[in-house]
Amino acid sequence: MLNLSAPVLKEIELLHDAGLSVGAIVAVLRLKFPVELHDREDKKIEEAVLLMSNPPRKAPSLSR
Structure with missing residues (x-):
């Protein structure tokens, strides 16, 4: 996953x-944060957006 700044993550x-x-x-991020995302x-940006919007779920704990 990309290392994105807090403002970019908040915008996502x-x-x-x-x-x-x-x-x-992705289009909005490219327009709003051109310097940070130019390279x-x-x-990769799409992957970060997908992970932010659908974070992986933790497996349930089996301990009682």
Whole structure:
């Protein structure tokens, strides 16, 4: 996963909550944070957006 700044992560969260698609979120991020994302591949940004919007679930603990 990409190492993204707190403002970018917050923006992903807000855009996801607003119901935007992954592609739309990537486009907005590219426009809003051009300096931070200029050398990042769209595929890597999409992965980060997907992980932010659908974080991996923890396995349930079997201890009692």
